[in-house]
Each structure stands twice: as C-alpha cells, then as structure tokens.
Amino acid sequence: xxxxxxxxxxxxxxxxxxxxxxxxxxxxxxxxxxxxxxxxxxxxxxxxxxxxxxxxxxxxxxxxxxxxxxxxxxxxxxxxxxxxxxxxxxxxxxxxxxxxxxxxxxxxxxxxxxxxxxxxxxxxxxxxxxxxxxxxxxxxxxxxxxxxxxxxxxxxxxxxxxxxxxxxxxxxxxxxxxxxxxxxxxxxxxxxxxxxxxxxxxxxxxxxxxxxxxxxxxxxxxxxxxxxxxxxxxxxxxxxxxxxxxxxxxxxxxxxxxxxxxxxxxxxxxxxxxxxxxxxxxxxxxxxxxxxxxxxxxxxxxxxxxxxxxxxxxxxxxxxxxxxxxxxxxxxxxxxxxxxxxxxxxxxxxxxxxxxxxxxxxxxxxxxxxxxxxxxxxxxxxxxxxxxxxxxxxxxxxxxxxxxxxxxxxxxxxxxxxxxxxxxxxxxxxxxxxxxxxxx
Numbered sequence: 355x356x357x358x359x360x361x362x363x364x365x366x367x368x369x370x371x372x373x374x375x376x377x378x379x380x381x382x383x384x385x386x387x388x389x390x391x392x393x394x395x396x397x398x399x400x401x402x403x404x405x406x407x408x409x410x411x412x413x414x415x416x417x418x419x420x421x422x423x424x425x426x427x428x429x430x431x432x433x434x435x436x437x438x439x440x441x442x443x444x445x446x447x448x449x450x451x452x453x454x455x456x457x458x459x460x461x462x463x464x465x466x467x468x469x470x471x472x473x474x475x476x477x478x479x480x481x482x483x484x485x486x487x488x489x490x491x492x493x494x495x496x497x498x499x500x501x502x503x504x505x506x507x508x509x510x511x512x513x514x515x516x517x518x519x520x521x522x523x524x525x526x527x528x529x530x531x532x533x534x535x536x537x538x539x540x541x542x543x544x545x546x547x548x549x550x551x552x553x554x555x556x557x558x559x560x561x562x563x564x565x566x567x568x569x570x571x572x573x574x575x576x577x578x579x580x581x582x583x584x585x586x587x588x589x590x591x592x593x594x595x596x597x598x599x600x601x602x603x604x605x606x607x608x609x610x611x612x613x614x615x616x617x618x619x620x621x622x623x624x625x626x627x628x629x630x631x632x633x634x635x636x637x638x639x640x641x642x643x644x645x646x647x648x649x650x651x652x653x654x655x656x657x658x659x660x661x662x663x664x665x666x667x668x669x670x671x672x673x674x675x676x677x678x679x680x681x682x683x684x685x686x687x688x689x690x691x692x693x694x695x696x697x698x699x700x701x702x703x704x705x706x707x708x709x710x711x712x713x714x715x716x717x718x719x720x721x722x723x724x725x726x727x728x729x730x731x732x733x734x735x736x737x738x739x740x741x742x743x744x745x746x747x748x749x750x751x752x753x754x755x756x757x758x759x760x761x762x763x764x765x766x767x768x769x770x771x772x773x774x775x776x777x778x779x780x781x782x783x784x785x786x787x788x789x790x791x792x793x794x
Contacts, residue, residue: 379457379464386411391751392630393537393554401461403427405454406632407469414470418445418488418515418618421454421467422632428457443633443659445515446471449486485615489514491639493678497525502615506530506561510619513637517622517684521548524557524619531560552625560616627689627750634660634686636672643671643681662688689750693719697758705760709737712744712756719746736760 384397386407397411398404406422409415423429423442431440433450446452454467471486489500491513500514501507508526512518526532526545534543534557549555624631636642636658645654646669654660662668665688672682698711712734721732724743736742739760747753 379462382463382465384411384465384467388538389630390537393556397456397465397467399458399461399463399465401458401463403458403461405429405456405467407467409469411467412469418620419452419469419471420445420635423456424632426458426460428459430455441656441659443635443656443661445635445638487615487617488638489617490676491679493674493676497523498679500617500619502561502617504561504615506615508532508559508619510621512621513640513679513682514619515621515635515637516682517624517634517686519624519685521550522555522621522623523548526559527561529562531562533558549623550625552623554622555620557619558616559619560614562614624686627687627748629688629690629750629752631662631686631688633662634668634670634684637682639675640672640682641675643673645670665689665691687750689748689752692752692754693746693748695744695746695754695756697756700758703758705758708760709735710742710758710760711735714746714754716746716748719748721746 382399384399386395386397388394388410389396392406395407395410396404397407403426404424405427408418408420420443421429421440429440431438432453433446433448435451440446440454449471451470452468455464456467457464487502489502491498491500493499494509497509497511498513499507499509506527506529508524508530510522510524512522523546524543532543534541534555536549536551536553536555543549633655641658642654642660645652645660647664648666660668660670668686668688670684670686672684674680674682693714693716696713696715698713699705699707700710722745723730723732723736725736725738725740732744737760741757741759743755743757745753745755
C-alpha cells in the first residue's frame with residue numbers, strides 16, 4: 355500500500371512548479387522600460403541582472419515573442435499551465451497563455467512575466483476575426499514570397515526575422531492591408547520602395563479575400579498623414595472601411611469575403627556597429643551554415659541562435675532548409691566597449707602645468723565639452739582656468755566622460771615681477787606724498 359501511494363505521488367514530486375522554486379525568494383515587480391535603441395522592453399532586477407522582451411508584461415499579441423536573459427539568471431516557462439523548455443533568444447509563436455518565472459539565485463529574488471499569443475479580433479465590415487498564421491516562404495526571382503491560404507501574398511528581399519546590412523524592399527498585393535512601424539512608430543511606405551535607415555521594422559499584414567478594396571494602408575482617405583496614425587486609429591480605419599461598404603450600398607457588400615488572415619513580418623537593418631544586440635536569431639526556415647568571429651570559425655551558441663559575448667566582427671552564413679534560396683550572408687560588428695579618454699597634464703583631477711591635452715583610444719569619435727557647465731567647442735588642448743567635462747561617443751553609441759579642473763597660477767618669475775611692481779608703486783606713492791606734504 356505504501357509503495358502504491360509513493361508511485362502515485364511520484365509524478366507530483368517531480369512536476370515543474372514555479373511556485374515551489376520561489377518560496378524563499380523575494381518577488382520584485384519590474385516595470386519593463388521600453389528602449390528606443392533596440393525597440394525592446396528591458397526588465398532590470400535590483401541587483402542589475404536583466405531580461406529583455408519583445409512585448410510588455412501582460413501583452414496580448416498576434417506575433418512572435420522572444421526573451422533574452424542576462425548571465426546569472428535562471429528561468430522556467432509554462433504554456434497553458436504545462437512546463438516547456440526554452441532557450442534564451444528563441445521565438446515563441448504558438449497561440450496560448452505563457453508565463454516566465456525569472457530567478458536571480460545569487461540575490462534570491464524573482465519576477466514573473468506573462469503574455470498571451472492569440473488570434474486578434476479585427477472589427478471591420480468584411481469580417482470580425484482574423485486568423486494569425488506563421489507563413490513559410492518560397493523563393494522566386496531573388497525574393498522571399500509569403501502566401502496566405504486565401505491567395506494574398508507579399509515578397510521581400512530578406513526572410514522574416516532577418517538582419518541585413520543592405521536596403522530592404524517589400525512588394526505587396528494591392529488587396530493586402532499593411533501597417534509598417536520603425537522603432538515603434540508608424541511610417542509611410544510605398545510598396546516596392548527601398549528601406550535603408552537603421553532600425554527595427556515590424557509590419558502587420560492582413561489578407562482579406564482577393565477583392566477590390568481601398569488601399570488604406572498607403573494613403574488614408576481622411577487626409578491624415580500615416581506618420582501620425584496610431585495602432586488604434588488603424589483599427590478604426592478598418593472599421594470605417596467595413597461600415598462604408600454598407601452605408602454606401604457598395605455592390606461588394608453582397609460578397610461573402612470569408613476568412614481573413616494576418617501575419618507579422620519583422621526585420622532589422624544595421625548600418626554600423628551594434629552595441630546592444632545580445633543575440634542573433636536565425637530566421638524561420640533557415641539554419642546555420644557557418645559562423646566566424648574576426649575571420650576565425652566558431653561554434654554558434656545554439657542550433658538557431660548565437661549569443662554575443664565578445665566584441666568583434668561576426669559573419670553568419672545562413673542556409674535555407676528547403677534548399678530553394680541561396681545562402682544568406684549577414685555581417686555584424688559588435689562593439690560594447692566604451693572609449694577610454696586620456697588626460698595629459700592632470701593629476702588627481704587638477705591640471706599640473708596649466709594646460710591639459712585630451713586624447714582617446716578610438717578614432718572617429720563624437721566629442722562634446724563643457725566648461726563650468728557651459729557647452730564649448732571641443733578641442734585637443736585646454737588652457738583657460740575652469741572646471742571641465744569632456745564626453746566621447748563612438749559609432750556604436752558607447753560613451754565615456756572625464757572631468758578635470760584648471761586653476762590658473764602665474765609662473766614664479768611673473769609673481770616676482772608683480773610683487774616688485776607693487777613695491778615700486780608703494781614707494782613711489784610715499785615719495786610723492788612727502789614731496790607734496792604741506793605744514794599747517
């Protein structure tokens with residue numbers, strides 16, 4: 355009987371339990387600050403350890419979600435209450451309710467991060483629901499084509515989730531409804547145009563049935579600039595579009611559009627060195643062919659990702675698992691090291707000779723300088739008295755600052771001349787006074 359009870363209880367003893375692992379830990383509520391630099395949410399513990407997410411805590415999203423953890427953190431993940439494995443930087447795309455429990459064992463603190471990947475309701479006259487799908491690519495005429503089940507399609511010269519050093523061109527069917535954002539802000543884009551500015555791009559693509567509809571994604575009938583259109587306003591435009599079909603008596607209202615599909619197409623353009631790129635994720639449908647660092651081949655961190663732990667020039671050769679597309683080559687320069695400012699003629703923050711020369715260990719830096727809290731033109735050499743701060747920023751955004759003070763002290767021979775001049779003036783004054791003295 356005891357053996358039977360033990361066997362029944364055995365699965366319960368080894369069932370993954372986030373709550374059990376945090377009984378003697380202190381919980382922290384992390385705000386998840388949004389960073390414009392990498393378009394991600396940074397959740398920082400009180401001990402400085404952090405994790406980075408592509409969505410905020412509590413978000414309901416139709417797209418893929420990734421989480422990157424700093425060194426020194428442990429985590430568990432559940433989907434719909436069931437434990438599942440997760441490697442830092444992987445993409446999650448299956449619908450469901452997710453919960454991360456993130457622990458910092460050294461400080462005995464933890465935090466919870468919840469989100470939901472779900473089909474999103476689209477309030478419009480032609481349908482009230484859009485099915486979120488992850489599309490496989492085909493390769494045609496030098497571009498990756500993504501096709502919905504209802505026939506709508508779009509193409510791009512980069513795979514979904516890719517990073518590139520070159521311009522990106524996207525071509526869409528006219529019947530698709532698209533909303534493109536760059537670093538979190540809606541931007542105007544003409545289909546077939548080339549995007550070249552550095553940043554993180556995210557395009558939501560909705561595919562109704564292949565019927566003629568106004569192309570509201572590229573030009574709003576209301577006259578508003580797409581630069582000012584928010585996600586909520588985009589949803590309102592969809593709703594007005596559907597209502598307009600009914601109010602105007604458009605013959606198209608008699609059609610039954612059927613299913614609507616939507617997907618998310620994301621990519622990043624890098625034009626220079628990157629400072630805060632913790633991980634490289636292989637685009638969906640690809641695998642690593644080769645990874646090199648400063649010309650030497652290295653092993654990637656995982657089957658579908660590589661974590662950047664060292665500065666240098668990385669080269670990634672990506673191979674299409676379907677064998678349709680040629681190898682994709684991505685080069686990324688990682689520079690997370692700030693410049694070092696050198697001050698010549700300074701000891702313990704004070705100038706020793708009345709002049710200070712400023713240099714650094716990196717080229718092509720952007721300099722700024724302040725004297726007594728007033729901005730001045732940066733120079734290589736400073737001689738005027740005052741309290742100075744100089745700041746250097748490299749191309750990747752790493753910065754360093756240094757401060758010093760110049761107290762003007764005249765040379766010794768100048769001091770002696772000044773003293774002699776004062777004495778001569780005093781003697782002269784006395785002589786002059788005596789010569790002009792009158793006796794009453």
